[in-house]
Amino acid sequence: MGTPRFDLAGRAIGLLVQRLLKLPPATTRDVTVERDLRIPTHDGQTLLANHWAPAGEAASGVPTVVVRTPYGRTGPLDWLYGRALAERGLHVLTVSCRGTFGSDGDFRAMRHEREDGLSTLRWLAAQPWANDVVLTGSSYLGYTQWAIAADAPVQVKAMVPHVTSARLALAFLRPGRFEMETLLGWSVSTATQERRGNLWRALLGIGRKRVQDAMSTLPLVDADTAALGHAWPFYQECLHHDQNDPYWKNEDHSPTVGDVTVPVSSIAGWYDIFLADQLRDFQVLRAAGRDAHLTVGPWWHAHTGGMAAVLGDTVGWAAAHARGTEPPRKPPVRLFVMGVDEWRDFDEWPPTGSTPQRWHLAPGGALRAGTNPSSPPTSFLYDPAHPTPSLGGPKLEARGAGPVDNRELEARHDVLVFTSDVLDADVEVIGEVTAEVWLRADRPSCDLFVRLCDVDERGKSLNICDDLVKVAPDGITKVTVDLSPTAHVFRRGHRIRVQVSAGAFPRFARNLGDGGPPHKATELRTTAIDVFHDADHPSAVLLPRFLSRPAG
Template sequence: MGTRPRFDLAGKAVGLLVQRLLKLPPATSRDVTVERDLRIPTHDGRTLLATHWAPADPASDAPTAVVRTPYGRSGPLDWLYGRALAERGLHVLTVSCRGTFGSDGDFRAMRHEREDGLSTLRWLADQPWGGDVVLTGSSYLGYTQWAIAAEAPVRVKAMVPHVTSSRLALAFLRPDRFEVETLLGWSVSTATQERPGALWRAVLGIGRKRVQRAMSTLPLVDADTAALGHTWPFYQECLHHDQDDPYWKNEDHSPSVGDVTVPVSSIAGWYDIFLADQLRDFQVLRAAGRDAHLTVGPWWHGHTGGMAAVLGDTVGWAAAHARGTEPPRKPPVRLFVMGVGEWRDFDEWPPTGYTSRRWHLAPGGGLRQAPGTQAPPTSFTYDPAEPTPSLGGPKLESRGAGPVDNRELEARDDVLVFTSAVLDADVEVIGEVTAEVWIRADRPSCDLFVRLCDVDERGRSLNICDDLVKVRPDGVTKVTVELSPTAHVFRRGHRLRVQVSAGAFPRFARNLGDGGPSHTATEPRKTAVEVFHDADHPSAVLLPQK
């Protein structure tokens, strides 16, 4: 299909709306051109379809932003990448991943992104407008960057991965633990996204209740059938192969991160589902001496603030690298410090100058810096038939994500709460947060969920960071939970709070307590859990404090 100018008023209005919504730099021109359904040959004889956006009168040194996506090349992607970047002087090539939206083959998540990405760059090198290249995009679009980054040709001058990581879905596949909300939700979304009206159904939440019901299916291996009416390959692969399985060897690009020589600006969010992995990717780059930068904002996966940041860095920092001009100055690490609402610059992650300090769980629901004395454990019962719900925090879907008031959750009998005295001075916490909790359970397997919250003067309890681990108790057992990293100031007059429970459903699949594989279990069994907090078992959360 040929090039045609896009001088339409509707398109210009969309461009202006996106600029205002995301607070983007002003457009250099609202006049753009577009070529649709370009055909890109792959190494194995398949064809990928692509769209080329460009300024109507591009500069001779205009770089090309490559965006590879399984989500289609129209609608939001047109506005957020195609038009928005073309209006700011870049060529933009958006490519549909194999098996999606007209591209040949079957879509197998993560499976073909390295080979198809390199094929795309070879094709682009032969185009008269190709020029130098920047890679950009969010989530799966960011993973497609990592898939080719270590082998990228010299024409690739910069990359801007946003809310993503070099191993993507493997982050959710820890042994014996399954993040069903993310993995089933994404499976259903990608399985149905090309049906008529799929975008509006997603926006309006049509079908959401069916998927939520499916997350309760037993055995878990049948949940995709309950949601879709048939099995879905990616969901089944995730159930049967954890992140340590050699099955994923070709899809895990984390071993090659240190070999990436392309300058990288990583954009992350404190409540994003990929945060921990994205921080590790950055640390590997820095340890290898690479040109790497990190920005972490108060964002979750679909937050517009993060989208604005990735587009801003693509237009400014990355495009400058591609043009051979001096890029805007970026500190190695830029963090939004929650609680005080300010951006701060650092030289590394985690920042130096913070010391891990223990806040001990105490009898009667206290949280204090002094270790406990002799006291009986505090107990609760977890019932997978009435599971402890997940609330806020990292979610794939924006609805309900991020910091929320936890008081309703904390009122449940299956959630233990440990709260400090009112703070007489600010407590600044920046870095990796860990919990060490001593427990005993009466089943061969249970989960332990730990969450750190900030309680304000009105009693609102806002979640800051958390995580869940699978436990196979052997008597009184010390369990270490690495909570998600954070940067937060607990203000004077506030209180720190730690939640301890045995589940967070549907974010994490229920532990039915039988000790067997979670995807085949069918019989829910209650689990009695005791949490110890005495001198011999000093359960605590360890906070990196100034």
């Protein structure tokens, strides 16, 4: 075992993390740590790991939490996983992924996580201090859980994936559409994270402008070089291979989600970049009859509320499974309903009891229940030289994420806005949100971005959910957009608003309009777009109107 950590700084950090995240009280502040343990892999490489534990007799017979990460084993990870969980009576093994922070090999995102994860568990089974295992972690750390979940050995008793999915980055690789901000930002972050002083550079925003400028690079294939000075393998792989490409077959673990028999507690956020995929993973588990639970809070990817939830479930629900004791009661589905700011429990996702209600786009920027007998289309121009900006919503980093005031965006000439009358009763929307928009464009390719907003009595317009699809128009074309799911109450006195535009940059790379491969395009072309809203072309947003409140 390691040396007890009696340092005052460590104890102070433990208290700070507890208060910030509102964690359960620590059972001890005396913990031990062994650093740079060597774990052999199936192919002769070595992974480095740290082992945290409560000091003395408190470490005997308690579960082991495994966290596998490409982001290092010191700093915030020490506080959030190693120290925080050890102070709550658990062994913790934090393992650096292949090619990161001293582990052998080259880091190829998503490439080695299954075999390296199974190698880690085989090594762990031979350690005298190891007992039954819990898998936990956020984002990429959650993906490392899914990579081994279907083949997990019997000592794995529970897993708590947070803001993640079984196919991770493939969610951003729909054909013809490229999520620039996330993919380039993460590529630059992982490429530079081991440079001296990088954490402070990131916190101070040093280098952010260079990355932002690089997102405007044409062709897109050169953006990583503009940001880093050289090409980066993961970015190039994402540009050249969409989610349907067999290239990703071994990295896509979504086909095996139904085979996972380990109890799973999924923690998600309404503004998280992986929300839709995480909900699908949960639905697959439930359809297979597995012990699966879902919590969705009002969080974005880097929100501390979600981190508090995953650590709380690890210490309570998951650790109880590993100890063989009765875990705390969890409903199958627990959702935070925005607008009224309350938690509600349900039996499934999406909840039963909702009815799709069509809100039609109408002339003059109206949004109403009925269709329009006849009306000319509403038109706008999209100019990729001055692209419609992205604002709020799902983002990889916390800066600017989540619900924000959209009024400045809605004042632009390239954003159409359709707004309902003032509501005379609450409108509860819980479930999948869809838009059907009829459009015509004068270019062979365009994008369609649709966003749902809640407008309060003062006119403040907060984004609720949205998405973007690539369109190859053929005359007047009906386009379906599956907005991100939500649970929200539009309060009486508020108004419902729908935005329609042709981009959200840099969250999504610009569509230049030529219809060719987006990573090769260089010529900027303005696109004229007509949005139809008559009886023959009834553009609308379909809201899952919830008609009754369950007990929760």
